[in-house]
Amino acid sequence: xxxxxxxxxxxxxxxxxxxxxxxxxxxxxxxxxxxxxxxxxxxxxxxxxxxxxxxxxxxxxxxxxxxxxxxxxxxxxxxxxxxxxxxxxxxxxxxxxxxxxxxxxxxxxxxxxxxxxxxxxxxxxxxxx
Numbered sequence: 001x002x003x004x005x006x007x008x009x010x011x012x013x014x015x016x017x018x019x020x021x022x023x024x025x026x027x028x029x030x031x032x033x034x035x036x037x038x039x040x041x042x043x044x045x046x047x048x049x050x051x052x053x054x055x056x057x058x059x060x061x062x063x064x065x066x067x068x069x070x071x072x073x074x075x076x077x078x079x080x081x082x083x084x085x086x087x088x089x090x091x092x093x094x095x096x097x098x099x100x101x102x103x104x105x106x107x108x109x110x111x112x113x114x115x116x117x118x119x120x121x122x123x124x125x126x127x128x129x
Contacts, residue, residue, distance in 0.1 A: 004042050004064070004067060004068060004072070005039055005040070005041045005042065006041060006042060006043065007041045007042065007043035007080055007082070012041070012043060012080055013043050013045065013082055015033055015035075015080070016031040016032065016033040016043065016080050016081075016082040017031055017082070019033050020032050020033030020034075020080070020082075021033070021107075021108050021111035021112055021115065022108075023103075023104035023105075023107045023108050025100035025101075025103065025104050026086070026088065026092065026096070026100060027086060027088060027089050027092040027096060027097045027100045028063060028083050028084060028085055028086055028089055028097070028100065028101075028104075029083070029084040029086065030081065030082070030083055030084075030101070030104040030105070030108060031081070031082040031083075031084070031108075032079050032080065032081050032082075032108040032109075032112060033079065033080050034078055034079055034112055034116070035078055035079065035080050036078055037077070037078050038077055038078070039077055039078075040075040040076060040077055040078070040079050040080070040081065041080045041081070042067050042071070042080075042081050042082075042083070043080065043081070043082040043083070044060050044063050044064060044067075044082075044083050044085075045082065045083075045084050045085065046059045046060050046063075046084070046085035046089070047084075047085075049087065050085045050086065050087055050089065050090075051087065051090065055090045056085065058090040059085035059089040059090045060085065062089060062090065062094075062097065063083045063085060063089065066083075066097055066098065066101055067081075067083065070098055070101050070102070071101060071105070074102070074105050076109065079112065
């Protein structure tokens with residue numbers, strides 16, 4: 001099992017929000033932004049909208065476990081992932097959280113690939129030939 005590397009500052013969370021791709025699932029919101037680093041990093045957050053301190057902590061623990069068991073297998077180097085807990089995260093069935101993560105990761109990775117492809121095409125103005 002690989003150790004999770006945390007996003008160390010608020011700036012990393014904001015970069016994922018502002019320049020990344022977002023996927024909304026029933027159990028959480030997943031944001032991802034390319035960083036150019038050699039490893040992938042993780043940020044977890046649960047606002048007061050999620051519930052009281054007990055519920056927020058439980059939601060963060062479940063998301064951390066999800067990242068260790070599932071995200072670590074499919075995460076790509078050079079990407080920061082931010083997982084934001086939602087109101088139902090603490091009670092959502094584990095299998096549903098796993099399914100949400102797999103679907104969200106597929107969506108995000110395709111979005112990042114498309115963004116990378118279109119960045120190389122910007123100079124053409126959409127014309128070919």
